Amino acid sequence: MPAGQSVQTTRRGEFRRIMRALENKPALRARTPVVFCEGDSWFSTPLAMNLLDWLVFPTPQEEARGVPIVGQGGLFFRAEHSGDLALDIFKPRNFNDLMRWYGGFDFDIALLSAGGNDFVGTFLEKTFARLGPMTPQAAFDVVRTKTTRYADVRNAYASGLARMLAVRPNTPIIGHTYAYPLRMGVAAELTLANIGAIALMKDDIGPWIGPPMKHVLPTVAEQRQFARLLIDGFVELVLEPLARDPRFAGRYRFIDLRTQAPNVSDWFDEMHPTGETFHRLSKPFAAEIAAAAPGA
Incomplete structure (x- = not known):
């Protein structure tokens, strides 16, 4: 595998074939991280190069200079899907098939992106x-004290x-927070250029926070503050307790991205940063993957 190249695959047979070939070349395997990826639209949005795309694909400039992506490249098993809720991703009957794959191959690191969708959209509409x-x-107090959402997501x-640590106890699992959103009430601008012909048929383009909260929080400033509180609550009531949990301590951690998209220009729509911003946000993940590579 050339230094600046990575491979992504969600096709199970193709992943198996490439992985088996990699295992037959110990020197190449020793410098090639194998990465398991599951999550939501921060890993999968087609609107621009998302966070995970930047880990898989080098920029043209990097490719021309031979700059390696996450060390010497990587093999990525991508199972993420836009719109997924943590409550659904980790539901046992949904997770069973993925767990067979996760336990069946020698993954060096797992990346998780989940939880943002659980606190917006339909949930806010029903709650308020x-x-x-x-x-x-x-x-925020309504969400925190009048619903069980944070506890439900944490338990999921x-x-x-x-389950992941039971089958692969030595594989680090890396999650992340979301950045504080700024473009409240702004829907995704779908074009043939950014997602192709599906743009003509796709309905779920947001916004997911502004409209369901407008009758409660009429101003953009109020909606931004509420979104910040929701994200802080996700960190303090979900991610931090998990990272401290004796069952997961030292094996699960998360990257804090809350303040890393501070300008309106950093955002594509209400919940998704631009491709350029995702590139910046991807760098700590690249460092984690490089550190987890067998020959690191």
């Missing part, structure tokens, strides 16, 4: 449908992590 104007803090994550 009959409520009137309030402060961002009061709205814990179930998934426990």
